Amino acid sequence: xxxxxxxxxxxxxxxxxxxxxxxxxxxxxxxxxxxxxxxxxxxxxxxxxxxxxxxxxxxxxxxxxxxxxxxxxxxxxxxxxxxxxxxxxxxxxxxxxxxxxxxxxxxxxxxxxxxxxxxxxxxxxxxxxxxxxxxxxxxxxxxxxxxxxxxxxxxxxxxxxxxxxxxxxxxxxxxxxxxxxxxxxxxxxxxxxxxxxxxxxxxxxxxxxxxxxxxxxxxxxxxxxxxxxxxxxxxxxxxxxxxxx
Amino acid sequence: xxxxxxxxxxxxxxxxxxxxxxxxxxxxxxxxxxxxxxxxxxxxxxxxxxxxxxxxxxxxxxxxxxxxxxxxxxxxxxxxxxxxxxxxxxxxxxxxxxxxxxxxxxxxxxxxxxxxxxxxxxxxxxxxxxxxxxxxxxxxxxxxxxxxxxxxxxxxxxxxxxxxxxxxxxxxxxxxxxxxxxxxxxx
Numbered sequence: 497x498x499x500x501x502x503x504x505x506x507x508x509x510x511x512x513x514x515x516x517x518x519x520x521x522x523x524x525x526x527x528x529x530x531x532x533x534x535x536x537x538x539x540x541x542x543x544x545x546x547x548x549x550x551x552x553x554x555x556x557x558x559x560x561x562x563x564x565x566x567x568x569x570x571x572x573x574x575x576x577x578x579x580x581x582x583x584x585x586x587x588x589x590x591x592x593x594x595x596x597x598x599x600x601x602x603x604x605x606x607x608x609x610x611x612x613x614x615x616x617x618x619x620x621x622x623x624x625x626x627x628x629x630x631x632x633x634x635x636x637x638x639x640x641x642x643x644x645x646x647x648x649x650x651x652x653x654x655x656x657x658x659x660x661x662x663x664x665x666x667x668x669x670x671x672x673x674x675x676x677x678x679x680x681x682x683x684x685x686x687x688x689x690x691x692x693x694x695x696x697x698x699x700x701x702x703x704x705x706x707x708x709x710x711x712x713x714x715x716x717x718x719x720x721x722x723x724x725x726x727x728x729x730x731x732x733x734x735x736x737x738x739x740x741x
Numbered sequence: 742x743x744x745x746x747x748x749x750x751x752x753x754x755x756x757x758x759x760x761x762x763x764x765x766x767x768x769x770x771x772x773x774x775x776x777x778x779x780x781x782x783x784x785x786x787x788x789x790x791x792x793x794x795x796x797x798x799x800x801x802x803x804x805x806x807x808x809x810x811x812x813x814x815x816x817x818x819x820x821x822x823x824x825x826x827x828x829x830x831x832x833x834x835x836x837x838x839x840x841x842x843x844x845x846x847x848x849x850x851x852x853x854x855x856x857x858x859x860x861x862x863x864x865x866x867x868x869x870x871x872x873x874x875x876x877x878x879x880x881x882x883x884x885x886x887x888x889x890x891x892x893x894x895x896x897x898x899x900x901x902x903x904x905x906x907x908x909x910x911x912x913x914x915x916x917x918x919x920x921x922x923x924x925x926x927x928x
Binding site: 500501504505508510535536539540542543544546547548549550551552555556558559560562563566567 | 750753754757758761762763765766769779782783786787790791854855857858859862873876877878882883898899901902905908909912
C-alpha cells in the first residue's frame with residue numbers, strides 16, 4: 497500500500513529527491529510497479545488532456561459587479577466612519593444655533609390653550625421677582641382697572657408673575673359679589689386659540705378654557721384675558737367695567 | 742488609503758480573473774450543478790476579496806481554491822444529492838489500480854471524450870473527486886490540498902490513489918458500455 501501511495505506521489509512530483517530515487521529504482525526492478533505507475537500517469541494524462549477548462553464570462557462579470565458594490569459600500573462606510581464626528585458636530589451646532597436663536601421668541605402670535613390654562617391655574621413657570629419688569633409697564637394699563645376696582649365692589653386678591661411661551665405675564669385674581677375671576681395680562685398682541693369673536697362685540701373673543709369661560713381682547717399693545725365661571729356676556733360686562741374696551 | 746484600496750482591487754481582480762476558470766471549473770465539478778457553481782464561485786470571489794488583505798502573497802490559486810473548497814464543504818456539501826458512501830471505506834486497503842483490470846489503458850483513454858471523462862469524474866464520491874480535481878486538474882501540491890480540504894497529507898495521498906482508481910473503473914464501465922472493449926477480453 498505504501499508503495500502504491502509513493503507511486504502516486506512520484507507521479508505527482510511530491511516526493512523528496514531521495515525518496516523519488518528509491519521508488520524509481522523499485523519501479524525499474526518490479527514490472528508490477530511499472531504497470532501501476534503507468535496506470536497512474538495515464539489517468540493523470542487523461543484528465544489533463546480530455547477535460548477542458550470551463551469558464552463563464554457572465555459569472556465573472558457578475559463577480560466584478562459584486563466587487564464594485566463592495567467597493568462602493570466600503571467607500572461610504574469609510575467616509576462615514578472617518579467623518580462621523582464632524583457630521584455629528586455640524587448637526588449639533590445647527591441644532592444649538594437654531595435653539596439659541598429661537599429661545600425666548602414668540603413664533604407667530606398665537607397662544608396655546610394649554611399654556612394659558614397652566615398659567616391661569618398657577619402652574620406656569622414662576623418668574624423671580626427681581627427679573628419681572630411688569631410693574632412699571634402695567635401701570636398704564638391697570639390705572640383704569642384700579643380705579644374700577646376701588647369703586648365697583650371689586651377687589652384684587654392676588655397678583656402673580658408667570659411665564660408663557662417665553663413671555664412674562666401677570667395673573668390677577670379679582671373678586672366681585674358673584675365670585676372670583678382671573679385676569680391675565682400679556683405684554684404682546686397675541687391670539688388665543690379656541691376663542692371666537694363675540695357677536696355683540698367683535699373686538700372681544702370668547703370661548704371655554706376647560707371649565708371656565710374666557711373673554712380676551714387687546715389693549716394698547718397688550719393682550720388681556722378674563723376668565724371666570726360665568727357666562728361670556730357677564731365676563732364681557734366686567735371687562736367693560738374694568739377697561740371699557 | 743483610498744488609492745491603497747484601489748490598488749488592492751486592481752491587483753486582486755488581475756489575479757482572480759486569471760484563476761477564475763479554475764475557480765469556476767472546480768466549483769462546477771464539485772457541485773455538479775451550473776447554478777450552484779455560479780453561486781459558489783461568486784461567493785468565493787467575494788470572500789477572497791474581503792480577505793485579500795490577509796493573503797500572504799505566495800500562491801493565489803491555491804489560496805482561492807482553498808476558499809472554494811471550504812465554502813463547498815461548509816455550505817453545499819450538506820445538501821448534495823446522493824450518499825457519500827466512499828468516505829466510509831477511506832481507511833481500507835489501497836489496491837493497485839492496474840491489478841483490478843486487464844484492459845489496456847489505450848482502450849480506456851484513447852476513445853474517451855472530454856464529456857465522458859467529466860461524467861466518470863462526477864461519479865467519483867466527492868471527497869476523492871475533490872482530491873483528484875485539485876491535484877490533477879488544478880495542479881496543487883499535496884500540502885495545499887490538505888490545507889484546502891482540512892485533512893492530513895496522508896489522507897490526501899490515499900484519497901488520490903482511491904479517487905484515481907475509482908475514475909479508472911468508471912472509464913472502464915464507459916468503454917465497455919460503448920463497445921470500445923469487451924468486458925474481460927483484451928482487445
